[in-house]
Amino acid sequence: MTAIPVKRALISVSEKAGLVDLARTLAERGVEILSTGGSARALREAGIAVRDVSDLTGHPEMMDGRVKTLHPKVHGGLLALRDEHAADIAAHDIAPIDLLVVNLYPFEATVASGADEATCIENIDIGGPAMIRAAAKNQRFCCVVTDPEDYDALLAEMAANDGATTLPFRQRQSAIAYGRTAAYDAAVATWMARFEEVPRRIAAAGRLAQPLRYGENPHQGAAFYTDGSDRPGVATAKQHQGKALSYNNLGDTDAAVELVAEFDRPAVAIIKHANPCGVAVGETLAAAYGRAFDCDRTSAFGGIVALNGTLDEQTARAIAEIFTEVVIAPDATDAAKAVFAAKKNLRLLTTGTLPDPKAPRRAMKQVAGGWLVQDHDTGVLRPSALRVVTKRAPTDDQMRDLLFAWRVAKHVKSNAIVYARDGATVGIGAGQMSRLDSSRIAARKAEDVAEAIGLPHSAARDSVVASDAFFPFADGLLAAAEAGARAVIQPGGSMRDADVIAAADEAGLAMVFTDMRHFRH
Incomplete structure (x- = not known):
């Protein structure tokens, strides 16, 4: 059976936008409306006839509304296969439910608002996801709608099919519904993960923001999804x-x-x-x-x-x-x-405001068969943590430029070399397999700058240089010195640090170690 007439609908929503107009149209089509709590009150206030779910189940809502739809007469009505469960339907006085309209407690918004732990937990929906999953599973006979943006599509479907829904429409709505419960569970799991040292399982979810014409190349399909966070x-x-x-x-x-x-x-x-x-x-x-x-x-x-x-x-x-x-x-x-x-x-x-570089968040990268998960690089360098390792220490002006170049290097693909002077980059070498190559590319870029702005010498003269990771050999450092750099900031930690420091001293460079690296792959 493909077309299923909508004779009975259960409506229970947290988001009330569009609720009254939807229910009024359903009622005008002769649909019996079951509802709970605030949804039932809103519909009655609008003059729409509603039957309480507690009347259907014979049990009142209890435990501050925590238990109201978790009942065989609700889930039987959602899950019943009309062609196979007719005897059970009759024996247990089950009223089949043809349409479920549910959206969930606003857990994501509650977390984003900075609410306390108890409030967040109270906004974890139990009955809603259970009903949605039941209705979505029974797509042969039951239609489920979880987003107000689909109300118009539902009404258009019913108008085109004499008050019924078709199997393709119900299948589409089931897919949307399972995506919604998966995203909801992912949000809860992500929030709960702070109680585990390393989460045994991770979950990620996103909501479609816009389809894209293609991905990195025209032959790749693509779309943009948002994760529900409020990060600017x-x-x-x-x-x-x-x-x-x-x-x-x-x-x-x-x-x-x-x-x-x-x-x-x-x-x-x-x-x-x-x-x-x-x-x-x-x-x-x-x-x-x-x-x-x-x-x-x-x-x-x-x-x-x-x-x-x-x-x-x-x-x-x-x-x-x-x-x-x-x-x-x-x-x-x-x-x-x-x-x-x-x-x-x-x-x-x-954007209204800027993201906080220090705010903790998770970075994920897909690989074949799984995900690599790490804390996002929120490392902030305190000037007091720097170690001067050469005979010559940086001047105050050089130190300011070193810290500036270090912040930029954090955002350059490895291997990263950044030349800077007076609060501006003058040469950047990015993404090379050799740190020496990155140094040479950055030096060449500095020569291009000089030509563009009319300097008689490389823009790297008297600059500083930042390296996102240690120099494994002195060659990359010496290339920077040859380009005109006079001070260096790098993590340190190489087996050949002593050789690199000696080379810096011989070249008259000032060098500081951060004891922190900024690989960015």
Whole structure:
């Protein structure tokens, strides 16, 4: 049997949006409505006839509403196979339920609000998921709706089928329903995982934010899912103009905003293929953008620009001089928006605020047959933790640049080498198999900067250099010295540290060890 007339519906929802209109239309079609608690009250107040579930079961709601739908007459009505369980239906006076409309206690929102442990636990729904799973399993005879956004689709389905639902529609709704309960359980499991030292099992869930035209390449399908957290960034941003973001845009924009959030002073980061091609701080965002752009004018074309303050008109005009894919900032002035309005292909996003680089969160990477899970890199370097290991110590100005370069290196793919001077990168080497190659690439980039801005010498002269991991040999360090670097920040920890320190002393470098690395693969 494909088309099942909806004669009886059970409605129990936490989210009341659209509830009255849905129930009124069902009632007008002659559907008997069963309901519980607040849902029943809301419907009665709207003048809609409702039968209490407690009347159906013969048992009152109890334990502050914790027990109300966990009863054979409810689950029998949801699970009964009309063609196989007719005898049981008759023997136990089961009223088959053709439609279940349930959404769950707002556990995710309760956790996000910072509620205490007891409140979070009280918002773990038990009866709701049990009913949803029962109805979704019995898709041959029962239709389940878990999201208010599907109410119109349900009513259209019934209108097109003389008050019935078809099997393809019920199957679609069952898939949505199991996705909802899986995501709900994942949220609970993730919150509960703090009670285990290492969780025995992990669960991850997301909600479709938008289908994407394709993934990294046109032959790859893709979509963007949000995880329900309130971390500011690309997932929570408001898009003011421009076409939809692509898979690559989303990844690069996330990398950009996470980097720029590291700084308190006005800062700008320009990202290309998930790596920064220029980062700078300044007295103004316009000044910071200009210096970030100078670090690699070629790569900046078609890049992603992130700012850690309100985008103003002057900065917007500077950005608009070249083609830019995305600009993301906490806010933008009306004048800045007007500048970008003429750039129809530029996407402008505002986040309201910035992510906290120190906030703990989980990073997951899929591998064949499983997941690699780790704490996100929230390592923050305290200046007092630095160890000067060379005869010469950095000057105060060099120390400021070393700390700046170290923050940038955290966001550069390994092997990472970052040259910086006066609060701006002047050369970045990223993602090479050899640290020496990264040093040489960064040095060459510094020469390109000099040519672009008219310096008579490499922009790396009198710079500092940051390495995300230790120098295994002195060659990478010496390449930096040859490029003009005068101070180095690196984790230390190599078997050849003594050789590297000796080479630094011979070259007249100041070097500090962090005892912390920032691999980023």
